[in-house]
Amino acid sequence: MLVDMDYFYAACEELRHPEFKGKPLIVGNASANDKTRGVVQTCNYEARAFGIHSGMPLSDAFKLKPDVNYLESDEGYYERESLQIMAMLRSYSFRMEVMSIDEAALDLDGMDYGEALELAKKVKKSITERFGLKCTIGISSTKTYAKMACDAAKPDGLLVIEDSQVLEFISGKNIGKLPGIGKKTGSILNGMGVHTIGEIAKLDPTLLMTKLGSFGIEIYLTAKGKDPSKVIEQGAALSISRERTISFRPASAEALDKMLHTLADEVWDELNKQGYWFRGVSLKVRYNDFTEHIKNRSFSNNEGSKELIYESAKKMLEGVEKGKRIRKIGVRVFGLVQRKGQKTLA
Ligand SMILES: [Mg+2]
Known part of the structure; x- marks a missing residue:
């Protein structure tokens, strides 16, 4: 089960600045009186409606929506919220991996999909009731497929991809939807004539190994429905x-x-x-x-x-x-x- 908080920094800010709720809001890394430099760290969905997205230079974001609300990020505050959310999530699984400040993978080994779905509903409810925040949850047989399910269900979603549905779910997707494939790997694969995840599965794994090292083998297995990723318990991301x-x-x-x-x-x-x-x-x-x-x-x-x-x-x-x-x-x-x-x- 992959739990990912929706537009986390901006959502945390909406909690203590209710006046911004329902209005476009950007959280960025520049101070409010020098906000043309720096980048968008997170923005809410009202801001996304104007084409603003995280990673975008703030100057570009203000061109799209000159009067968008802006706050300088306060990472200490988001981390305090995150610690409490993670502590709550930890109570649902004996093995949990904190993937980032707003994302965790829970190992639900031993549960069937029906039980996992019930648990996910409970988790979504608790996050809303206790923290006033929204999250999206993906459930599947492995961490990577659960993450892809989660990405596909954003925002405020819940998606279960059972074992038998995995190949159909991933094969037609663009390679960029596979976690870990960024611009660089993407362009290497495009250069090999590969655009969808299904096409990775048809490649010769030794060729992938030559081009991308062990990561090539990982994505080959993932594309074939044999994702090797595991939930690894550690506190390193906290x-x-x-x-x-x-x-x-x-x-x-x-x-x-x-x-x-x-x-x-x-x-x-x-x-x-x-x-x-x-x-x-x-x-x-x-x-x-x-x-x-x-x-x-x-x-x-x-x-x-x-x-x-x-x-x-x-x-x-x-x-x-x-x-x-x-x-x-x-x-x-x-x-x-x-x-x-x-x-x-x-
Ligand atoms: Mg998130």
Whole structure:
């Protein structure tokens, strides 16, 4: 079962800004008074009706709908919402994979399609009642097919593709609908005269292996109805982060250091509140030209100390490009592991 929240960032914003509900809304990565730079991160369906979509430069989006409502993204807020949603979803399956901030795959091994459908209805209802949000759910024999079912049912949908329906469901679809096939792989396949998923299944797998490596074999199997994907339990995609915008003049080294202390404190407080250890720290720096510098450091053990968050971030900050003006700085902990003896927030 693949659960994907509908237009998640924008939906979270509609929760605390009900005045935007029913009106076109964009959440993007530029500040509200400098919103022509940067890109659309998420937009609601009212904005999509004007041709706006995620990944689009904000300047293009404002051309399509000059008076569209705009909010700068607040990732810390979306992550707090996500953690609670994920904690609730976790209670429905003993094996769950967090695929992204707004998407999870639940292993329903042992259930038949009828039972899975009932569970999915329950999950959709709980998400609406407890969080005021909508999601789409896809159910199928494997993770990839469930994801494709989910994609086909958006928004606010629920679609079951049983084993016997899989080949018919996927074969006629464009290769771009297969998770993991982006522009680059897509154009390699197009160059081989392949446009639909069904056509991948007719290729010689050794040729696919030569062109695309092991991914070629994966998509070959998936196209044949033998998707090898599995739900892998891990906390790696869960994270907690805090960030600060530097609005006016460039920050001094001392000011940046102070900011790191504050961010580490805040992340640490949230970790305590949520009851997690972490296995990695990441530092994000956004420059004035909107380019970003992201560095990660992973640990082999579950860690829990404010000093470690600060020290790691500090070390990573030393590696940033000197002379470039920093506009935003963020600290994230990831690879979250539930502390023993603490209940989840569900
Ligand atoms: Mg989503």
